[in-house]
Amino acid sequence: MRSFIALLYEEDSEVFTLRRSGRALAVAGAAVVLALSGGPAQAADVLAPDEIAMSANVTHVANVPTPAALAGTINTDMAFQGDYAYVGNYGGFTIFDIRNPRQPAVVSSVVCPGSQMDMSVYGDLLFGSVDSSRNNDSCSSTGQAASVKESWEGVRIFDVSDKSNPKYIKSVETNCGSHTHTLVPDRRGKNVYIYVSSYSPSEDFPDCRPPHDLISIIKVPLKNPTAASVVATPVLFPDGGNPGDGQSYPYGTFATTGCHDITAYPEKGIAAGACMGDGILMDIRDPEHPKVLDVVRDDENFAFWHSVTFNNEGTKVVFTDELGGGGAATCNEAIGPNRGADAVYDITRGNKLVFKSYFKIGRYQDDTENCVAHNGSLIPVKGRDIMVQAWYQGGVSIWDFTDSAHPQEIGFFERGPWSQPLSGGFWSAYYYNGYIYGSDFNKGFDVLRINDPRTNQANSVKMDILNVQSQGSYREHGRR
Numbered sequence: 272m273r274s275f276i277a278l279l280y281e282e283d284s285e286v287f288t289l290r291r292s293g294r295a296l297a298v299a300g301a302a303v304v305l306a307l308s309g310g311p312a313q314a315a316d317v318l319a320p321d322e323i324a325m326s327a328n329v330t331h332v333a334n335v336p337t338p339a340a341l342a343g344t345i346n347t348d349m350a351f352q353g354d355y356a357y358v359g360n361y362g363g364f365t366i367f368d369i370r371n372p373r374q375p376a377v378v379s380s381v382v383c384p385g386s387q388m389d390m391s392v393y394g395d396l397l398f399g400s401v402d403s404s405r406n407n408d409s410c411s412s413t414g415q416a417a418s419v420k421e422s423w424e425g426v427r428i429f430d431v432s433d434k435s436n437p438k439y440i441k442s443v444e445t446n447c448g449s450h451t452h453t454l455v456p457d458r459r460g461k462n463v464y465i466y467v468s469s470y471s472p473s474e475d476f477p478d479c480r481p482p483h484d485l486i487s488i489i490k491v492p493l494k495n496p497t498a499a500s501v502v503a504t505p506v507l508f509p510d511g512g513n514p515g516d517g518q519s520y521p522y523g524t525f526a527t528t529g530c531h532d533i534t535a536y537p538e539k540g541i542a543a544g545a546c547m548g549d550g551i552l553m554d555i556r557d558p559e560h561p562k563v564l565d566v567v568r569d570d571e572n573f574a575f576w577h578s579v580t581f582n583n584e585g586t587k588v589v590f591t592d593e594l595g596g597g598g599a600a601t602c603n604e605a606i607g608p609n610r611g612a613d614a615v616y617d618i619t620r621g622n623k624l625v626f627k628s629y630f631k632i633g634r635y636q637d638d639t640e641n642c643v644a645h646n647g648s649l650i651p652v653k654g655r656d657i658m659v660q661a662w663y664q665g666g667v668s669i670w671d672f673t674d675s676a677h678p679q680e681i682g683f684f685e686r687g688p689w690s691q692p693l694s695g696g697f698w699s700a701y702y703y704n705g706y707i708y709g710s711d712f713n714k715g716f717d718v719l720r721i722n723d724p725r726t727n728q729a730n731s732v733k734m735d736i737l738n739v740q741s742q743g744s745y746r747e748h749g750r751r
Contacts, residue, residue, distance in 0.1 A: 302331060307680060316634040318687030325684040325719075329669070332373050332706065332718040338365055340380040345694075346710040348451075348646060350390040350397075351703045351737040355434060357397060358710050359388035363410070364399060365716075366434050372706045372718050378434045383410035383427065389451040391738040393463050395432040396496055400449035401425060402469065408442035417476040424448030426465060426489060428496055441497045445487040446504065447472055447479035453533045453542070453740040455558045464558045465489040465499075470529030470547055483529045484508040486544075488559060503559050513548025513568055521594055521601065521610055524548055524570045531593075534579040536742045541622075543588050545576035550590045550616070552624055564622040572609045572629065578646055581742055582656040587675060588616045588624065589658065591644035598693050602642035602665045603635050611643040613660075615675045627675035632668050632683070639692040640664035646699040650721075651732040651745040657681070657725065659707050663696035664689065667709055669721060682721050689713055703737050705730045 302323040318324055325331060337346060337360070344362035351357070355378070356367040363383040368376040389400035404422040406415035415422045426449050428441040447469035455464040465488070472483035488503040512527025530546035533553075540556035541564075550569075554562040569592075577593035594601045594611035601611035612631035616624040636642040640663075647660025647668075656673045666685025672678040689695030689712070697717075700709040707719040732745050 307682070317637045318685065320687045320690065322687040323685070326682045328721055328723040329682045329684050330720045330722070331684060332720050333375055334715055334717050335367065335375050335377065336715040337713075338377050338380040340382055341365065344384075345712040346698060346715065347387045348389045348699050349701060349708060349710050350392045350739075351701070351708075351734070352392045353735065356703075356708060356716070357390045357392055357431075358716055359390040359399060361386045361388065364388055364390060364397070366431065366437070367716060368434075369706075369708075369718075372720075375716060375718060379437060381410070381429070381437050381439075383439065385412065385424070385427075387450065389449070391452065391454045391741065392431070392736065393454055393456065393738070394493060395430055396463075396491070396493075397429040397431045397437065398452060398454070398465060399427045399429070400452050400467075401427060402448040402450040404448070408444070410439060417473070417479060420477040422478075426452060426467060428491070428499060430496075441499055443489050443499050443501060444478075445469065445489070445501060446485075447476075447483055447529060449487075451532045451740070453535050454738050455535045455537055455542075455555060455741065457558060461493060463491045463493065465491065466533050466535065466542070466561075468530040468532055468544075470531060472528055481528060482511060484512060484527070486530055486533070490559070505561055507544070507546070507551065507553075507561075507563055508549070512546065513570075515548055516570055520599070521574065521606055523574060524568075525575045531576065532578040532740065534581060534740045534742060536581050536585055538743060539585045541581075541585060543579040543581065543590075545579050545590055547576055550576050550579075550588075550614075550624065552588070552618065552622055554622075565624050567616065567624045567626070569614065569626070572612070573614065574610065577644070580647060580649065580658060580739075582672075583649060583651070583744055586618050587656060587672070588618060589672065590614045590616065593645065594643050595641070597643060597645065597663060598641050600636060600638045600640055600642060600693065602632060602640070602662070603638060608633075613644050613678075615672050615678060617675055628672075628678055630670060630672065630678040630680075632662055632665050632680065634665070634683070634685070636665055637688050639688050641693040641696060645697070646701075646739065648701040648737070648739045649742075649745075650702045650726050651729045652726055653728060653746075655725070659700050659702050661697035661700040661709060663698070663712075665696065667697055667700040667707065667719060669707075669726070671725065681723060681725055684709075684719055686711075686714070699739075701737065701739055702729065704733055
């Protein structure tokens with residue numbers, strides 16, 4: 272199965288290769304430092320190609336280009352553990368040493384093609400999602416139609432105890448592949464569960480036929496990870512979910528045929544799912560048997576429920592709308608402030624989701640720039656709800672939703688248009704131990720730093736691990 276953005280790429284025998292209509296700019300443009308403006312967006316906000324702009328409280332610390340082994344493929348999601356960052360890529364993944372965030376160093380790159388390589392890490396295990404149908408489960412596989420029964424897609428498991436030489440140890444096939452996945456460790460520390468999100472079934476796909484109203488749950492015994500297997504496929508939408516409204520872009524709402532992403536908050540026993548046409552809240556205290564607590568829809572302004580972030584207290588949820596599938600220009604005057612945006616919901620008594628507001632970056636992007644709400648994480652500030660978030664070619668935004676009804680941006684970083692229209696920008700932007708890390712499609716691995724009285728308290732929070740789709744609480748001077 273492929274996301275919309277994958278259609279911009281061609282697959283050869285080794286990797287997904289970018290179609291290029293021109294030569295990429297070799298030298299970064301000059302950086303421009305701008306004050307945040309509370310006024311309306313203007314056409315003058317659009318940057319020149321490859322120009323860099325940032326708010327006065329943000330510094331661009333470092334950039335490491337994509338390693339040669341994965342050149343020509345796009346970077347995707349990230350995970351962090353100790354002094355290392357794991358960056359997914361349509362062609363495999365890269366491990367970075369970030370002990371000195373100002374000089375990140377490539378430790379190793381693994382060529383193992385298959386989109387999207389959504390990443391998570393636990394102990395010595397690295398998990399990667401494969402949502403493109405392959406002729407087998409190996410790292411030398413090639414693309415093969417999902418209509419062929421023998422095709423494979425699902426989750427790959429690597430042993431990364433030796434960061435310089437990761438070992439591929441296990442694959443688990445799942446229905447409709449694995450577009451994204453979410454780790455849910457059990458309370459006894461003996462197993463981790465992987466909630467696999469996938470969608471877009473077809474009667475032509477033997478292993479992915481409709482109705483695909485479920486998720487797959489993989490159980491991984493930590494003492495014997497090669498015994499990992501699917502242990503449950505719970506139906507989340509017994510009524511079929513949102514049927515969709517049949518309208519065309521940018522007004523249409525997708526039908527629910529699975530979930531795009533799930534974020535778990537294991538210590539609170541809850542999870543939230545962004546499931547195409549629906550947003551859901553779940554009870555996951557029994558991780559093999561999640562129960563849906565509430566379902567919300569927004570057929571007026573949400574086209575595609577994409578991803579989820581809880582606040583630290585577990586009393587709010589931010590859902591994102593990936594209008595245009597990440598391959599359209601939605602940050603302009605024509606689309607407006609409420610589509611392709613975030614939606615902030617309070618979780619009220621009785622586990623009910625209550626809509627409070629939308630948030631969207633206020634800087635207009637060029638019509639050649641794919642821009643929409645995408646992956647982000649909390650900045651761990653005690654008593655406040657602050658988030659950093661990727662917006663593809665809209666860059667990286669830092670925003671405060673402490674007042675659920677009145678969110679506001681407090682910092683940003685962005686580049687001007689990439690040479691290939693509608694195919695660039697930041698896939699993910701996450702805060703980890705004092706720095707913001709971004710995975711740019713084409714530019715590689717970026718490191719940013721924010722210096723602001725509203726966020727500086729977060730520098731005292733040290734994390735041992737960060738899998739953004741498996742949230743944990745933070746304390747001002749604690750570890751998690």
